[in-house]
Amino acid sequence: MSKVLVHSLFSDFDINLFKAGKHYRLYEKFGSHIITVDGVEGTYFAVWAPSAKSVSVVGDFNFWNDQEHQLNVRWDASGVWEGFIPNIGKGSIYKYKIHATNSGIQTEKADPYARRCEHPPKTASIVWDNDYDWNDSTWMKKRKQNNAIDAPYSVYEVHLGSWKKKIEENRSLSYTELAEELVSYVKKMEFTHVELMPIMEYPYDPSWGYQITGYFAPTARFGYPEEFKLLVDTLHQNDIGIILDWVPSHFPDDAHGLGFFDGSCLYEHPDKRKGYHPDWKSLIFNYDRNEVRSFLISNAIFWLDQYHADGLRVDAVASMLFLDYSRDEGAWEPNIYGGRENLDAIEFMKALNIEVYQSFPDVQVIAEESTSFPMVSKPVFTGGLGFGMKWMMGWMHDTLQYFAKEPIYRKHHQNDLTFSMTYAFTENFMLPLSHDEVVYGKKSIIGRMPGDEWQKFANLRLLYSYMFTHPGTKLLFMGAEFGQHNEWDFQKSLDWHLLAYDYHTGVKNTITDLNKLYKKYPALYDKQFDRDGFQWISYDDHENSIIAYIRKGNEEKDILIIICNFTPVPRTDYKIGLPQDGKLVLVFNSDDKKYGGSGIYNSKEIKITKDNWHYREYAAEINIPPLSAMVFKIKK
Structure with a gap:
């Protein structure tokens, strides 16, 4: 007999909002929550599995036996399974064992709303509380002006696993160590913000974090959730904002993840033309499903609310906007008007931005969008998608292409530089020199520069100076700020030893002074989108x-x-x-x-x-x- 007590954190209003796709605080209800019921402490569990015949909580507390703790399905056809298990507390390891209604399929899944996950390659969820005493009230009170579109906004993009390593131990720095070393470095470099490549739990290191299975848990690779909060807190105490890469575009099909969750296509679109990404061999969220939209928008709100993030950089927006993205003719289906736009994804993005800016008017949502889709960073009420900024991919491609040319030929290509000003003010553009530009044989940024050693470094300093004086906010990937020669390798530390050489130190000092220049002179930021x-x-x-x-x-x-x-x-x-x-x-x-x-x-x-x-x-x-x-x- 199941040892699960009937209990619910959901009101009827919560359920109605969830079913309507309008509940944006689902993390307060779903997942595992340590609570006390009738004087007994334990954990409340809730999971969405509408195609399930039964759902059990299995874990280290019941020898992974699916007969011990079977959850109760709600009467309201919401597909929510829930219940309270006494005497299970913080640190308990668990999954959901799900028996599908018709197919006889059984799945064993990590909790989609888990606050903490096991260290990969282990895949279970961990019951965890949310205790942390924040000390960033000064930043939070003034961050609206620091995150404003008429403020200097210079971003240092970081992959936590490879920024710096403890060589003797062959390991990455922990969140706690990063709170000391990374924060100190970024402050000395005078950047205004840090952007972290995805820190939500992911199973596969070569994905760089872009294939997420634990959307509500910071990866266990670098420490506990409260230690990640310490990193955010320390950044804020040093007047540095933090932007998180966020991936609502696709997710992996790992057995413990969101794919085929309850024996049905629950989170992914059931039509492979809309539900499978051929490039990344991953599954695409079903933006037409109300409960999925609630899940995703709740996740965005979670990181802004619970982790004090100052912004989200939304990955792969172009892949969400277009039904034919990276698909051959005949491998996609037009929308109801015969067009290629994904109308459900567009409505999802508008709803996302409306909710974020309504709840957190002092943050930014930034679109990594590579096409000419109009009004990405314009308000929803004027017909836009509602993002605060958009990456200026055209500027990045044209500028790097120009700088790769020998100077003697540049006179024939000056339009590559000047063309950006014909469209620079159609969006709120961020100028990115990101991780995507220093991998897969593209060479490092300095590796693209022509000439002898002196000319290469002079070209690099000129590129950065042009970037910082061009209209728009700025983003620079780690290692580029001191002229790393090698392409980025997620398995290795940056080549910090290069700072023993004057040219590399000179580039680092150039970036520091450009950041100072950007922050000192209003001419560079007052009207950067005007x-x-x-x-x-x-x-x-x-x-x-x-x-x-x-x-x-x-x-x-x-x-x-x-x-x-x-x-x-x-x-x-x-x-x-x-x-x-x-x-x-x-x-x-x-x-x-x-x-x-x-x-x-x-x-x-x-x-x-x-x-x-x-x-x-x-x-x-x-x-x-x-x-x-x-x-x-x-x-x-």
Whole structure:
């Protein structure tokens, strides 16, 4: 006989919201919860399995016997199985043994809502509480201004398993160690935010975390859930925001995961044309199912609520938007209007963003979206998808393609650089140089740069300077900030030994100073998504491969002048038109000797004269170093 007591955390209202796809706090109900009933402490379990004939909790407390603790199915046709098991508490290991109604199939599944999972390759769930005393109230009170779209937003993208390793022990750093070492490093580098590649529990290391089985549990690879909270807390105490990679696009078909959960296609779409991803050999969520939408949006809210995340970067949005994504002709079915858009996924994303920004108006949801789908970062009420920002993949591809060319040929490809400004303000764009650009034979960022060693590093500093002065927020993958030569390998630590060499230290110092520059001058962030914040001075000097532009802030005095020379030929007395009188004062030069540059031209102040040039009333003549970016402010 089952030793499960009848008990429920669900009200009728909860069930109605769940069935309608409108319950966005399901983690408060589903899963395992340590509670006291009639003076007895134990654990309440609840799981959604509408195609089940019976559901048992099996674990280390009942020798994995499915006859001991059989849950009770609710009377309301919700498909929810639940019950209270006395004397089971924190640390108990368990799964759900599910017998399907018609097929006779049995599955043994990890809890979709588990707060903690066993360390891979083990796959069971662990009963856990949510106790943690947060110390980040100062950050939480002011984070709305730190996460605003008119604030400096410079992101350091990190894969926790390979950022740094304890070589002698051949292991990655723990959450606790990262709270000390990673936080200290990011603070010194002056980044405003960290983005973590998925930390939700995943079974397969080579997936980098993008094939998730434990959506509500930080991976056990690096420690306990409260230790991950310590990492978040420490980042916040050091004025650093945290963005989590989030994957609502697909999930693996591992036996203990969400796939074929109760003997039916419960979380995945039953039609393989909509429910199976051919590239990743994974299953696609059924966005048409109300309960699945509730699960996913509850998961997004969970990380913002329970873990104080400052934002979510939503992975693979393009694969969700289009029914024909990576599919051959005939392998997909058009929507009801004959189009290729996945209307259910679009409605899901709109509902997600409405709920997130309504509940957490001080965070950001960022779309990794690689197509020209319109209005991704525009509000839902105007017809947009409602994201706060979108990755600017076109800028990334065009810019890296341009920099890979020998400088002598760049004059024929200047449009690769300038083209981004034709669409830069159609979305709230983030400029990404992410992990995807340093794997699978693409080479590292510095590995793409042409020329001898000096030119490679000068090109790299120029690329980063152009990136930080281009409109939009910024993202840089770990290792790129000091010019790692090797491609990223998730099994190995970054090549920290390179910082013993001046060129690599010079790149690191360049990034630090660019972050300082970005945060110091409102011209670089006040209007980073606004056409009024940018003006060309000169974009058509193809022969010299030079561009010059103005960045503007809200105040009239907040303007910066940027000049980039994409060749190794220095230019003397190069004239540019300027908007006002006074003196040009140099505030940044990527060719400075402290970065590993030549240092040949470093005039601190340059007189502006009344002289019509570039359709402006004033002008100045500047000596421009080779392969460099210079940033000036105007002193009246």
